[in-house]
Structures are given as structure tokens and as C-alpha cells.
Amino acid sequence: MRTRAVYKQVHNAMLARLKDPMLEELRGSEAALAQEFRSSRTTIRAVLAALQQAGFLEGRHILRRPAPADFFPSGETQSAAALVELRFMNWILHSDIRPGQPVNVTQLSRQFGVSATVIRGYLQRLRHYGLLEARPNSTWIFRGITSAFATELCEIREIFELRSARHLATLEPGAPAWVELRQIRAEHLALLQDIEGRFRDFSALDERLHRLIYDASENRFVMEFYHIISIIFHYHYQWNKVDEKARNRFAILQHLDYIDALHSRDLDAVERSCRAHLNTGRETLMLSTGMRAEAARAP
Incomplete structure (x- = not known):
């Protein structure tokens, strides 16, 4: 699961590079690209092969520019922790939650589609900054900002x-x-x-x-x-x-x-x-x- 997410991250990152109208070819050795995109050379080779098969590249020469539909959806390129972060921020922004209101781990687990363990791990990070206070029964209190x-x-x-x-x-x-x-x-x-x-x-x-x-x-x-x-x-x-x-x-x-x-x-x-x-x-x-x-x- 994690390996596939990394592949899709690199795939999207390379497509973003190909969008540059000033770029005519994709430069760099496999090792250099692996370092730049923070992945393995195996992943780089797989992505390059896929881009060539899809008609974006001929060798390293750029044949066409990607469209939005060519990118993997962001939800497929993120780890569970990253998804929780994004969904928690959206929940904060759209739920009109105020200081003193409860944050229920079980409810968020169902709403975000991830395990309660992942939710608790993320809330612990926010607790470290004083934004949340843990209460019994998997309930947390949003403390707000002074x-x-x-x-x-x-x-x-x-x-x-x-x-x-x-x-x-x-x-x-x-x-x-x-x-x-x-x-x-x-x-x-x-x-x-x-x-x-x-x-x-x-x-x-x-x-x-x-x-x-x-x-x-x-x-x-x-x-x-x-x-x-x-x-x-x-x-x-x-x-x-x-x-x-x-x-x-x-x-x-x-x-x-x-x-x-x-x-x-x-x-x-x-x-x-x-x-x-x-x-x-x-x-x-x-x-x-x-x-x-x-x-x-x-x-």
C-alpha cells in the first residue's frame, strides 16, 4: 500500500515537471532523479516506463504535456497520516468548532475512514502544542488559541x-x-x-x-x-x-x-x-x- 502511494507521488511529480513549457526533455540519471524525487531507482524506472507507454515521453524527449486528468487523485498519493491531517483541517474549517468543544476519536475514525489508532496519533501531535486536551472515553477537548x-x-x-x-x-x-x-x-x-x-x-x-x-x-x-x-x-x-x-x-x-x-x-x-x-x-x-x-x- 505504501509502495503504491510512493509510486503515484513520483508519477504526479514527474507529470508536474513535464508541464513546464520551457522543458523539452527530462534530464538527469536514474540515480539523480531518485534523489530529487526522494524515491528508489526502481520506482523511477517504473514511472519513466509508464510515462513512455502513455505517450508523454519518447526516451527522455517530451512528446505532450499532461492534463489534469492524467494525474492520480491526491487521496491516492497520501499516507494515512497525511490524509488524516488534510481531513482534520477541512473538518476544523467547515465544522465551525469552537474552543471547549469535544473531539470524538470514534466519530472522526468513521468520518475519515481510517483507524482510531491513526486518529489518536495525530491528536497526540496537536496535544503536544497545547491545542487539545485528552479526556476519558476517547474524547478530546479543542482548547483554542490564546x-x-x-x-x-x-x-x-x-x-x-x-x-x-x-x-x-x-x-x-x-x-x-x-x-x-x-x-x-x-x-x-x-x-x-x-x-x-x-x-x-x-x-x-x-x-x-x-x-x-x-x-x-x-x-x-x-x-x-x-x-x-x-x-x-x-x-x-x-x-x-x-x-x-x-x-x-x-x-x-x-x-x-x-x-x-x-x-x-x-x-x-x-x-x-x-x-x-x-x-x-x-x-x-x-x-x-x-x-x-x-x-x-x-x-
Whole structure:
């Protein structure tokens, strides 16, 4: 099961590489590709053979560009733990869960289609950060975010994201991250054009951009930290409905500046755009945290 998921991950990653209109052939030895895509040479050979059989490649020469339907669905490329993370974040965002509400392991196990053991393991990770409190009978309590917690989180986020953004800006021109970044930029522009009807789609796009930046760090601890950032920031953005459309539009424009700075490889510009965006995120999170405090005190 795990081996098949890895194969599909590499398959999708190679297809993403082939989408680059500037690329005419897939370069690199099997060993180099295995290192780049973090897989075995056996998996690389299998994926290359499949792409050749499907008419994407002739040898290493690119014959055609992939369409969305050519990619494996994301649910087929993720481990059980990754699926729980994604589904838990979606549940947090769409269930309107408030601080003090219970989180039931058995219920989530049925809802997510994974074992209770996997659910408990994920909740233990969130417990480590103080977001959850364990109770008897497989019940947990969602504790919410205090202003002090938010301040600490923003400080660490600034350190990690600045480091990751600088690292991304120094990647080789042929690195897969640049293909994904161009695609993310195009999707930002499309969303901006249809902001009136689709402004709530911003959360998913925001998550993709920041995950790409953190993954560029190639630091397991930085990438692990992103999980908690993603849940907290998107949860609070969703809870705070005040001026949501205007906030998302402004964030899209900041993202475009950020992306263009990364493409420029100008580290000073990268730092300026990164800090500007992180400061906006800090203000929004603090406002949301303050709103929660007021709501908690309301009769």
C-alpha cells in the first residue's frame, strides 16, 4: 500500500515537471532523479516506463504535456497520516468548532475512514502544542488559541519561513518547485479575476503556496512545524468572517508580490515581501484571537 502511494507521488511529480513549457526533455540519471524525487531507482524506472507507454515521453524527449486528468487523485498519493491531517483541517474549517468543544476519536475514525489508532496519533501531535486536551472515553477537548500562544507561533513562523523562502530563491532553475510556483501564480491570477464568487477558495491556494515554501527548506523539523501553522492560521481565518472577501483579495495581491520576488531571486526583495505578508498574517491572527476572547466573555 505504501509502495503504491510512493509510486503515484513520483508519477504526479514527474507529470508536474513535464508541464513546464520551457522543458523539452527530462534530464538527469536514474540515480539523480531518485534523489530529487526522494524515491528508489526502481520506482523511477517504473514511472519513466509508464510515462513512455502513455505517450508523454519518447526516451527522455517530451512528446505532450499532461492534463489534469492524467494525474492520480491526491487521496491516492497520501499516507494515512497525511490524509488524516488534510481531513482534520477541512473538518476544523467547515465544522465551525469552537474552543471547549469535544473531539470524538470514534466519530472522526468513521468520518475519515481510517483507524482510531491513526486518529489518536495525530491528536497526540496537536496535544503536544497545547491545542487539545485528552479526556476519558476517547474524547478530546479543542482548547483554542490564546494571544500568548499566537505571539509565540508568529515569532517562530517568521524565523522558519524567512529561512525557507531564501532557500527556495536559490534553487536551480530546473528544480520542480519552480514549475509548481508558476502554476500557483497562475491560479492566484485566476482567483483574483473571480474573487466575487470564489473568495473562499483562497485558503486551499494559500496552503499550497506556504507548504511549497516550507518544503524547500529540506529541513524535517521546519516541514513538521508547517502542519501546525496550517491548521491554526486557516482555522482562525475561517472563523473570522469580518471583511473576509477584502482580506483574501489583499492576501492574493501580497502572494503575487511574494511569488514574483521569489522568481527574481533577489534575496532582499524576498525578505521584504515575506515580512510584509507575515506581518499581515500576524495582525489577522491577533484580531481573530481577540475576537474569540470577546466572544468568550460575552453573556
